[in-house]
Amino acid sequence: MPARLPLPPSLYADTAVAPAATPPLDTDRNVSVAIVGGGYTGLSTALHLAEQGVEALVLEAQEPGWGASGNNGGHTNPGLKHDPDQIEADFGADLGRRMIEFAYGTTNFTHDLIRRYQIPCEARQNGTLRAAYHEASAAAIKTTAQQCIRRGMPVTYLNREQLREMTGTDRYIGAMLDARGGDLHPLSYARGLARAAVSAGAKVHGETPALSLRRDGSRWRIETPRAVVHADKVLLATNGFTDDLWPALRRTIVPVFSSIAATAPLSDTVARAIMPTRSVLYESGHITVYYRIDQHNRLLMGGRGPMRWIKSPNDVAYLMRYAERLWPQLRGVAWTHGWNSRLAITGDHYPHVHEPAEGILISLGCNGRGVALATAMGAQLARRLIGGAKAEIDMPITGIKPIPMHAFWPVGVTTAVIAGRIRDRLGM
Numbered sequence: 001m002p003a004r005l006p007l008p009p010s011l012y013a014d015t016a017v018a019p020a021a022t023p024p025l026d027t028d029r030n031v032s033v034a035i036v037g038g039g040y041t042g043l044s045t046a047l048h049l050a051e052q053g054v055e056a057l058v059l060e061a062q063e064p065g066w067g068a069s070g071n072n073g074g075h076t077n078p079g080l081k082h083d084p085d086q087i088e089a090d091f092g093a094d095l096g097r098r099m100i101e102f103a104y105g106t107t108n109f110t111h112d113l114i115r116r117y118q119i120p121c122e123a124r125q126n127g128t129l130r131a132a133y134h135e136a137s138a139a140a141i142k143t144t145a146q147q148c149i150r151r152g153m154p155v156t157y158l159n160r161e162q163l164r165e166m167t168g169t170d171r172y173i174g175a176m177l178d179a180r181g182g183d184l185h186p187l188s189y190a191r192g193l194a195r196a197a198v199s200a201g202a203k204v205h206g207e208t209p210a211l212s213l214r215r216d217g218s219r220w221r222i223e224t225p226r227a228v229v230h231a232d233k234v235l236l237a238t239n240g241f242t243d244d245l246w247p248a249l250r251r252t253i254v255p256v257f258s259s260i261a262a263t264a265p266l267s268d269t270v271a272r273a274i275m276p277t278r279s280v281l282y283e284s285g286h287i288t289v290y291y292r293i294d295q296h297n298r299l300l301m302g303g304r305g306p307m308r309w310i311k312s313p314n315d316v317a318y319l320m321r322y323a324e325r326l327w328p329q330l331r332g333v334a335w336t337h338g339w340n341s342r343l344a345i346t347g348d349h350y351p352h353v354h355e356p357a358e359g360i361l362i363s364l365g366c367n368g369r370g371v372a373l374a375t376a377m378g379a380q381l382a383r384r385l386i387g388g389a390k391a392e393i394d395m396p397i398t399g400i401k402p403i404p405m406h407a408f409w410p411v412g413v414t415t416a417v418i419a420g421r422i423r424d425r426l427g428m
Helices: 010-014 042-053 084-091 093-104 106-119 135-149 160-167 186-200 268-273 315-324 370-390 404-427
Strands: 029-036 056-059 128-132 155-159 174-178 203-205 212-216 219-223 230-235 251-262 280-283 289-293 298-306 337-345 350-357 361-366
Touching: 010 186, 010 337, 029 042, 029 219, 042 056, 042 186, 056 186, 056 230, 084 093, 084 135, 093 106, 093 370, 106 186, 106 280, 128 135, 128 160, 135 155, 135 174, 155 160, 160 174, 160 186, 186 203, 186 370, 230 370, 251 315, 280 350, 298 315, 315 337, 361 370
Parallel strands: 029 056, 029 230, 056 203, 128 280, 230 361
Antiparallel strands: 128 174, 155 174, 212 219, 219 230, 251 298, 251 337, 280 289, 289 298, 350 361
């Protein structure tokens, strides 16, 4: 039996609501749908299946929210990595339009679900800022904003003076504000989503890794340490922790660590000077930095860090230095937590949905937008699992295509991070 791993040493682990009861599976089960992965994708899918009377069972190797779902920046950001015009060019007018409407609607979907189930997770919907400090990035953001505005979205392009008022720093020259964005407590949300799924009738089992998956007659057989699950259909939703359970799947994503450092609660005066509207912000640079002020006046700064597990804010000292560069009044403030987790990046920066065999559905690769995107994908995936091939979803279903030279990804990511920081420093 694999050893249970503790939660990363995060602010969230210290402050989250109590977990739902998700005992290890110790009895063989026959179910309609088995879901491997207890993050937002798996939990949301289980919830939406259970709401429609479909028997769903979630197998999570650790505990719900143990991975990136419970350890991310807490931003609920709308949209995809690519601009709306690019999405339509890549996937055609019909599917492209549906992808855009779906992706930019994920935050409203998520916050509506939180309200519907009264999930206590400090959720707010005060907007997302995508900000630039280079002219080229500002021009690109302005183009994105224009495309969104043309489609009737609640988006505004802000200039330097407006941003100074909204962020308390003169770092940025332009930004797009999307009123639908927001934030939440990620681990409390994951635990609340698990509790909602269980209350709707789904079964969620922690400390139950899927050890093998194979066809067994007309059904699928999943071996776990203590029991066997037979299912009509299986959803694989393992994202940044994807292993070799399905052939070649691990090589279709790059598991990248994203790190966060958090301060002690700031004084009201300092907190009001930093993001007074409590929008969240992520930068459009070569290496993304993102941050927010939570409901307890803590500043949470996130970005790329070491490609290994960390335990202290000192492991991402550059984030603390950068925060002091943005807001000199933070010098001397205590930083209490530093942690990270792995998220899944795809080669084309689109989410990937696969159906490699009858009764197998796979969803992974949120590319840093997982909170809202994975939640909303749950409803889409549930529809496909129930309706089969006739049930269209608002994302493309593609073949499994391993990333070339995948074995070299750790070196490639580390090199890209170093080069990106240098380019950002030099203003390139």
